Amino acid sequence: MTLFDARSGIEIMGRDECLELLRADVIGRVGVIQAGAPVVLPVNYAMDGDDVVFRTAPGSKLDTGPSARGCFEIDSFDRATRTGWSVMVAGRLEEVMPYAVPQLTQLNVQPWATGTRNHWMRLRSTRITGRIVRES
Amino acid sequence: MTLFDARSGIEIMGRDECLELLRADVIGRVGVIQAGAPVVLPVNYAMDGDDVVFRTAPGSKLDTGPSARGCFEIDSFDRATRTGWSVMVAGRLEEVMPYAVPQLTQLNVQPWATGTRNHWMRLRSTRITGRIVRES
Secondary structure, three states: OOEEEOOOOEEEEOHHHHHHHHHHOOEEEEEEEEOOEEEEEEEEEEEEOOEEEEEEOOOOOOOOOOOEEEEEEEEEEEOOOOEEEEEEEEEEEEEOOHHHHHHHHOOOOOOOOOOOOOEEEEEEEEEEEEEEEOOO | OOEEEOOOOEEEEOHHHHHHHHHHOOEEEEEEEEOOEEEEEEEEEEEEOOEEEEEEOOOOOOOOOOOEEEEEEEEEEEOOOOEEEEEEEEEEEEEOOHHHHHHHHOOOOOOOOOOOOOEEEEEEEEEEEEEEEOOO
16 A cells, blocks of 8 residues: 655555565664664664564664664665655664574574674564655 | 774774765765654755755654754665675754755755755764775
8 A cells, every 4th residue: 555645745655565675675774862862873684573683793882772762774765766765663672582592593684794793683663664755 | 094893893984985975975864863762764965064964844753853963874785795884974953044045055955755845954963984894
């Protein structure tokens, strides 16, 4: 289902379409609040149901403490035609407990960066939204 | 100048390199805090010195009130070689006063979306950082 925001001229994507795009990609951006300021950092990720899971190094900026509010964004832009889309997942971040990690490893989240990234985080999604800007 | 974070295997970009990349692109992502939650939204932008300026519709999610903390991120990823880079600008958001808009219009920020976007915002940068993940 695609809606249309008359004010902005932006199409609103349905949840299923958003999830399809989220399941098709491997890298996106996590947004967190750190010391009162928003921070946006790219991460490799996978979807576990409707949640975003990713690995990070202990002590990373994304290590926000229990149940911090977070978001995750993916997008694709064509600068030549001035079109594109973006999907945002809003939710709460939680650390994945060690006993639950084995069932996530099959999701095959392979960080591109080297170094130890044994710390798994889950963004438990509460809201998934997407927007499309088509050629005008 | 490129440094190297031995823990993560990520190269740290120098400020000049970050600014060069920021000046070369036209679309990125603004991060703000809205009702206590981080929000990340794509915007068309231009650099005005070291600041990021962009246009938004009045009442937009990015209309955060005076001097809110904000950030801005651009990146480029090559999924085939598992490499990429990202640049983040941290700072404070401010509305551009109407008398200052004419000097920004020459920056030619053309939102891809239609609709009225006469509201100009400036992210007054306090910190610009960048990271590179090269082929390992």
